[in-house]
Amino acid sequence: MTDGDTSRWSGRFWLADAPEVTAGGWLDASTRWPTADLAEALTSPYRRTEATQQPNGSWMITADSADDDVQPATFTVHGFLRGTEGRVTLVDAENTGRNMTLNVLADRGSERLIARYAVLGDHLDGPHARFKRVQFRLKHLDAWAQLREGLSVRFAEHGSHAQMNYAGAEPQTAATITTPGSLTLDATFRLPPPSVVEVRFIQRAFLMWESSADGLSVDQLWARVLDPVRSLLTIASGDDCPVTTMHVQVEGGRWLRVLHPGIDNSPDELRSGRDMVLTAPALSLSDVATWLDQVDRLSPVPQLVAGHVARERDQVVESQVLELAAAAEGLHRRLEPDERVMTDEQARQIRSACLAAVPPDSRQMVANRLGQLADPTFRQRLALLADRLGNAAADITGVTSLWTRYVAEARNGFAHMLDPRRETDVEHSIVLRDSLRWMLTIVLLAQAGVSMETIMRRVSGRQDYQFFLRRASAWLPGVYAGRSDEDA
Incomplete structure (x- = not known):
């Protein structure tokens, strides 16, 4: 691979706070984490732990390995790359391997540094550098x-010539x-x-x-x-x-x-x-900007749903149902943080009555179980989230009360390893996974400011959505009893 390649460059590197010591090597950007393979080490393999002066005036130094920490030290590394990239900064680089020759004092050994990220084109102070x-x-x-x-194209008569305009x-x-x-x-x-x-x-x-x-x-x-x-x-x-x-x-x-x-x-x-x-x-771009303004409120639910979309083929269906069910509960908590099924005073009275009826040695355990009494249950949160779908709920969640029961049973069964009947329930799981995916997709897109009418017009025309509706009617007829193949 040559110096001019866009993913691997040769050059010289040094620690940002010790520029007098340099090492030649290669920066490899073809892997997920930027990696520098250095011909000579920039960091010490040892960390001094104790220094004791001997009776003859000499010092005994005790040192441990510097590379076996649970949280290893990180460094800002500067470099100069041959080719067109010039300066480079490796941010939060850490040692991930050495090659040392013992008893050869002049040999600094080689080492590999992996950076959290790298910036090509300048020497930065470290991870706190700001950009506008x-x-x-x-x-x-x-x-x-x-x-x-x-973009337009105009052809002359008989096709003798054409003119393109942009x-x-x-x-x-x-x-x-x-x-x-x-x-x-x-x-x-x-x-x-x-x-x-x-x-x-x-x-x-x-x-x-x-x-x-x-x-x-x-x-x-x-x-x-x-x-x-x-x-x-x-x-x-x-x-x-x-x-x-x-x-x-x-x-x-x-x-x-x-x-x-x-x-x-x-x-x-x-x-x-x-x-x-x-x-x-x-x-629209304005909708994207609206979405950015809700990052703190919605995170990490959008990341979970996007991760499901990106990895759907690589996960077993049970894991997908468990992940999407958690995302649905988390989304309702973020959209309606103050939702309550009773007042705080009602919850306090119920807790007091329950605690008075149990032996003293069990009261703390019961109090812990009743601590979230005023909050909606998981099934209630799912139902409230389904309400946001409007008319589309009849398609996506069917009979919502039955659908929430199936989702809750699946989530609890997968999370606590309660139900081993995968052969008979896998079709149910596929329907629950797809229904959760579509519900989360629609509700999240609505948070960007897109109208529900626009979202449903686009969703309804998708082949994978129509496929979901047909499978739901065939595989979970009790929940989607109101649907038929003709409706789908």
Whole structure:
């Protein structure tokens, strides 16, 4: 692999606080975590624990291994890469392996450092460096953005020649309130060299968030902007939409490339917007900004649902039901944190009456069991969440009271290993999984500000949703008794 390769570079590296000692090596960005394989060690393999002066005036030094801590020390590492990338910063790097030759004092040995993330293009102080702008792309972003305006082709009569015209649209911008700033949707445009076979335009959408305050660190940008957008587009597309590129801007306007474990560089296949649950403008940039303003309120439920979409084929159905049931309970708790089935005073009176009726040595145990008496039960939370579906509840949850019972029994059975009858219940589990998935998808998309009418119009036309309705009627007729194959 050559120095010019985009995923592996040779260069020299040093600790940010000890630039006088350098080591040659390679930075590998092809793995999930940026990895530096160094020809000489930058960190000491030992940690001094005690120093005792001997009677003859010499010192006896006691040391332990520096690499066996449960929470190992991390370092900021700077470097210079050969090729076009130049400076690099490895943030929170830690030693993950050494190769040492004992009794050879001049040999510092080699070591491998793995960083939490790396930034190409500059030397940063560490993880607290702040940036006012971040630019990023996600898989299927072009399919969601639907930036098709401005392209036209005109053919001359008899096909003797053709004329292609492209006029780029103005960038779209929406304000974010909770994390003050603005989100922009724009596109790059280029014309590859034409050939006798084809002439084509290449347009690529990208998102940029700009802070109106002091800026955010890479960790904060990921948690408050990139990952929430990833979750939303994954839910809206019905397919995994990982971040594929991330750049941050420093003073002077230079853009720095970020190598982050959450970035997936796999090629983005061309996908039709018809295959997605929602695309722009139904899910507009303003809706995405509204979603970002709810990160603190909804997290980590969107991540759980997006994770289910991304990993559905890799998990057993029982795990999926358990995960989605937990997400449903968590979503209702976040949407309705003050929901109560009785007043606090009623709950206090009931607890007092119950405690008075049990022996003193059992009162604490009973008090613990009755501690959440005023809160809705799991089944009640599911029913209240289903109410948010409106008319769609008849399709997705059927007879809601029976559906909540099935979900509760499945969740409790899987969580506590109570029911071994997988052969007879797997079809029920598939229906419960799909019903939970659609309920969570619809309720979460509504939190971005999309109308329920718009969501259901798009969902109802999807083949996988129609397939769910048919399976529900066939496999759980007691719950979906009001449906028939003709209705589906």
